[in-house]
Structure formats: C-alpha cells, structure tokens
Amino acid sequence: MNTILMTTLTISGITGILALLLSVANRTIANYGEMKLTINNEKEYTVEGGDSLLSTLIEEEIFIPSACGGKGSCGYCKVKVTEGGGDILPTELGYVTPEEQKAGIRLSCQLKVKTELKIVIPEELFNVKQFDYTVSSMEDVTDKIRHLKLQLPENASIDFKPGQYVQILTPVYKESDEEVYRAYSIASSPVNRNAIELLIGYVPEGICTTYIHKYLKKNDTLTIVGPFGDFYYRDTDREMVMVGIGTGMAPLLSILRYMRDHGIQRRGTFYFGARTRKDLFLTEEIDAISRELKDIEVVYTLSRPTPECNWEGPVGRVNDLLDQRLGDCSELEAYLCGSPLMIDAVMDVFQTKGFPMEHVHYDKFE
Ligand SMILES: Cc1cc2nc3c(=O)[nH]c(=O)nc-3n(C[C@H](O)[C@H](O)[C@H](O)COP(=O)(O)OP(=O)(O)OC[C@H]3O[C@@H](n4cnc5c(N)ncnc54)[C@H](O)[C@@H]3O)c2cc1C
Ligand code: FES
Missing domain, CATH: 2.40.30.10 (Translation factors)
Structure with missing residues (x-):
C-alpha cells in the first residue's frame, strides 16, 4: 500500500516539476520574437510569438468566437490556416473533422503562434x-x-x-x-x-x-x-417552429421582439419547456407578442408539474410534445436553443419526421 502511495506521489511530483519547467522554458527560453501574421491575404500584422492564435488576435482587437474562453472545449474558435501552424494537435482532434483538417481548419485557442502564419477568417469578424x-x-x-x-x-x-x-x-x-x-x-x-x-x-x-x-x-x-454567431432570424416565408428551454428563451425572445417591432406576420409556434410553473418567465410579454403577431402560437409545456402548479397545459418534454404535434414538416423552418441534450432530442424527432435539415438553425448552450 505504502509502495503504491510513494510511487504515485513520486510520479505526481515529477510530472508537476516537468510541467513547471516547461512553462518557465516557454516564457523564458522559447522567446519566439516577432512574427508576421497575414489575414485574408491582405491584412498584415507584426505580432509577438508564443501565445495562442486566439489571444494574439484579441491583442490586435480581432475577436474570434470563443464560447468556452479558450479551454478547447467548444470548437467555436476555428480559423483556416493556409500557411504555417504545424501539425494539428491532439486537443483539436475532437472538434475538427477530417475534412476540415484537410482544408486547414484549426482551433485558434490551441494553436500557438510559433511560425509566420497566414490565416483566413470571415470578413464580418472585423466588425x-x-x-x-x-x-x-x-x-x-x-x-x-x-x-x-x-x-x-x-x-x-x-x-x-x-x-x-x-x-x-x-x-x-x-x-x-x-x-x-x-x-x-x-x-x-x-x-x-x-x-x-x-x-x-x-x-x-x-x-x-x-x-x-x-x-x-x-x-x-x-x-x-x-x-x-450564425444562429439568427432568416427572412423566409416558411412556417416557424421555435423551441427553447431555460435561458434558451433569450435568442428566441430577440427574434419574437424583432418580428413584433417590424410587424412581421408569419405563421409559427413558440414551444417553451420548463420543469414547473415557477420556471416559466417573461410569459406576460411573450403572450402579448403572440396576441399582436396573430399567427404566432405559444405553447408552454411542464416536464414536472407539481399539484401547486395547478397546471392544465401540456405535460412532458418539448421533444415529446413536438413528436405528438408535428405533421408534415416539409415547409417548416426551425430555431432551437438551449441545452445540447434538448437540441439532440428535438433533432431526433425532426429526423424521423423528415424535417428539411437545411432549415434547422440552433445554438447549443454548452
Ligand atoms: C452560443 C452560446 C450562447 C449561450 N447563451 C447563453 C445564454 O443566453 N444564457 C446562459 O445562461 N448561458 C448561455 N450559454 C452558456 C454560457 O456560455 C456558459 O457556458 C454558462 O453560463 C456557464 O459559464 P460559467 O463560466 O458560469 O461556467 P464554467 O466556469 O464554464 O463551468 C463550470 C462548470 O460547470 C459546467 N457547466 C457549464 N455550463 C453548464 C450548464 N449550463 N449546466 C450544467 N453545468 C454546466 C462546466 O462543464 C464546468 O464543469 C451560451 C453558450 C453558447 C455556446
Ligand atoms: S475557444 Fe472554445 S475551443 Fe477554442
């Protein structure tokens, strides 16, 4: 027992010292100096090497989406590297598909600026x-x-x-x-x-x-x-299916408020799922919007109503409700927002109903 403990402590100690040495070396010995960074084949920057590409770009006030804040766990910070950058790192593999790898896509929070780099980013990120x-x-x-x-x-x-x-x-x-x-x-x-x-x-x-x-x-x-983000209102004539739970209400509320402000009359249903009645919120405003936009129906469903909820509306999760209510989906357009679990469950329902996937827009709050 003591031997196992001693071995574990020794290995942990050695690993800790090595990590410390590496970090010190990175800061002191590995002084990469100034590097040239070219963006979209036209904008050239002289940057300090050694930091992640994401942080380097932030220094230049160019902001790449980074929902996890650079932890390598959201996959939002992708950029296309056309020159430099070395091989893809193990920490990127979970988020960059083999096709993307071939196209030079990298996670900018993982890629360190150690060589001259040429990258391509969407023009709108300059705004x-x-x-x-x-x-x-x-x-x-x-x-x-x-x-x-x-x-x-x-x-x-x-x-x-x-x-x-x-x-x-x-x-x-x-x-x-x-x-x-x-x-x-x-x-x-x-x-x-x-x-x-x-x-x-x-x-x-x-x-x-x-x-x-x-x-x-x-x-x-x-x-x-x-x-x-590319989750935003599309100006089409399709009937809308909006689905949210919890704070997933936020972008859908923005869409509903935008439609109200512009008097956009489109057919649609806003499905909102909560556990109990006290997890429903801003319902007064949402109901008022649906009265104003006459073709927008609002349906709340509670997954765990208690007797105090005094609830007579639908009971169950939003995906089950959609399974019951959706018929022919060929002319629909969907906006989904909330936990990855909810979105995956709704996508499963959509798959079985033949929902046209090119008209499904979602933001997973992960
Ligand atoms: C495009 C996009 C839009 C988003 N919009 C919203 C929004 O409008 N409102 C909102 O509240 N959030 C939203 N989120 C989620 C938000 O970005 C954060 O992930 C979340 O608020 C947690 O941040 P944190 O710093 O408090 O937790 P962290 O410090 O990042 O996480 C702490 C721990 O909690 C875990 N964790 C993180 N999120 C959750 C969660 N939701 N439930 C359970 N465990 C979790 C993490 O895995 C970690 O172990 C959005 C995410 C994305 C990608
Ligand atoms: S910022 Fe989240 S993976 Fe890079």
Whole structure:
C-alpha cells in the first residue's frame, strides 16, 4: 500500500516539476520574437510569438468566437490556416473533422503562434467590437435566471441580428483568478442598438455565472465583445417552429421582439419547456407578442408539474410534445436553443419526421 502511495506521489511530483519547467522554458527560453501574421491575404500584422492564435488576435482587437474562453472545449474558435501552424494537435482532434483538417481548419485557442502564419477568417469578424456597458437593471426572473439590462454610452451602438450572441469578459474576482470570455445570447430586439438584454442562468461554481449572480451590481461596468454567431432570424416565408428551454428563451425572445417591432406576420409556434410553473418567465410579454403577431402560437409545456402548479397545459418534454404535434414538416423552418441534450432530442424527432435539415438553425448552450 505504502509502495503504491510513494510511487504515485513520486510520479505526481515529477510530472508537476516537468510541467513547471516547461512553462518557465516557454516564457523564458522559447522567446519566439516577432512574427508576421497575414489575414485574408491582405491584412498584415507584426505580432509577438508564443501565445495562442486566439489571444494574439484579441491583442490586435480581432475577436474570434470563443464560447468556452479558450479551454478547447467548444470548437467555436476555428480559423483556416493556409500557411504555417504545424501539425494539428491532439486537443483539436475532437472538434475538427477530417475534412476540415484537410482544408486547414484549426482551433485558434490551441494553436500557438510559433511560425509566420497566414490565416483566413470571415470578413464580418472585423466588425466585432469590444464594448463597455453599464448594468442598468438586474432582476431574477426565476430562482436560477437573472435578467440583465445593459446600457451603452449615448453615442455608442452595437449592430446585431436577432438570435446572435455576445461574449462577456468576466473579470478577475474573489472566486476566480482568471479573466474568461463566456457566450450569452442577446434577448433584446436589434431595434434598440444602444442597449442589450441578457438572460443568464446560474451554474454552480461556474466562473461567469457566479460573477453575474453573486458579485455584479447595478451601475457596474461589464465588458462585452460581439456580436457573433450564425444562429439568427432568416427572412423566409416558411412556417416557424421555435423551441427553447431555460435561458434558451433569450435568442428566441430577440427574434419574437424583432418580428413584433417590424410587424412581421408569419405563421409559427413558440414551444417553451420548463420543469414547473415557477420556471416559466417573461410569459406576460411573450403572450402579448403572440396576441399582436396573430399567427404566432405559444405553447408552454411542464416536464414536472407539481399539484401547486395547478397546471392544465401540456405535460412532458418539448421533444415529446413536438413528436405528438408535428405533421408534415416539409415547409417548416426551425430555431432551437438551449441545452445540447434538448437540441439532440428535438433533432431526433425532426429526423424521423423528415424535417428539411437545411432549415434547422440552433445554438447549443454548452
Ligand atoms: C452560443 C452560446 C450562447 C449561450 N447563451 C447563453 C445564454 O443566453 N444564457 C446562459 O445562461 N448561458 C448561455 N450559454 C452558456 C454560457 O456560455 C456558459 O457556458 C454558462 O453560463 C456557464 O459559464 P460559467 O463560466 O458560469 O461556467 P464554467 O466556469 O464554464 O463551468 C463550470 C462548470 O460547470 C459546467 N457547466 C457549464 N455550463 C453548464 C450548464 N449550463 N449546466 C450544467 N453545468 C454546466 C462546466 O462543464 C464546468 O464543469 C451560451 C453558450 C453558447 C455556446
Ligand atoms: S475557444 Fe472554445 S475551443 Fe477554442
């Protein structure tokens, strides 16, 4: 027993020392100096080598989506590398398909700038900016979800499409010693470009959500980068199926508010799933929107109603409800938002119903 313990301690000790030496070496011996970074074959930057490509680009105020804040666990920070960068790393393999690898796609948070690099990024990322918002209001809409209203200075504005998201730069605070970016969908309509609203769920021990729920105060400044994402309202005539649970309400609410603000009359149904009645929120506004946009039906379903809920509506998960209610899907368009589990379950239903997948848009909150 003692021998096993000693061996484990020795191995852990050696590994720890090696990791420390590597990190010191990286900072001191491995001084890569200045490198040339070329973007989209036209913009050239002289950057300091050694850091991740993602951080290097942030230094140049070019913001690549990074929903996990550079941990290599979201796969959002892909860029196309056309020259330099070396071989793909084991930490990238789970997120970059073999076809993408052949096309030079890399995770910019994993790839270190150690050689001259040529990369290609979507032009619209040059429009992503960093903003300092003031928290103008904070309200708990359920015991886990906080509704934030954020205000820009008078002459500043953000341009976004309904459904897109921003990233909050969480500062260092008492319970976290690192700055991290986290993705949050905008809940407000782009009609007001001077302010945004967010719906932020509490994740126990989560870095950003702990900050938002326990430390952030009214009138504080919150640094936001955005907008990002290809989940946004498509201007088509198709009948819409909108499906959300929890904070997945946010981008769908932005879409509904946008439709209301522009008087867009399209047929559609907004399905929202919650556990109990107290997990439903902002229903007054949503019901008012559906009265105004007469062809938008709203259906709430509770997966675990208690007797106190006094609930007479549908019971069960949204995917089961969709399974019961959806008939011919060929002319439909879907917007799904919330946990990966919910989205995968809905996608399974869509598969069996022959839903045209090119008309399914989703954001997984992972
Ligand atoms: C495109 C996009 C849009 C998003 N929009 C929203 C939004 O509008 N509102 C919102 O609240 N969130 C949204 N998210 C999720 C958000 O980005 C964070 O992942 C989440 O808030 C947790 O961040 P954190 O820093 O508090 O937790 P972290 O410090 O990242 O995580 C701490 C631990 O909790 C686990 N964890 C992370 N998220 C969850 C979860 N949801 N449930 C259970 N465990 C979890 C992690 O695996 C980790 O072990 C979105 C995500 C994406 C990708
Ligand atoms: S930022 Fe999430 S994988 Fe790179």
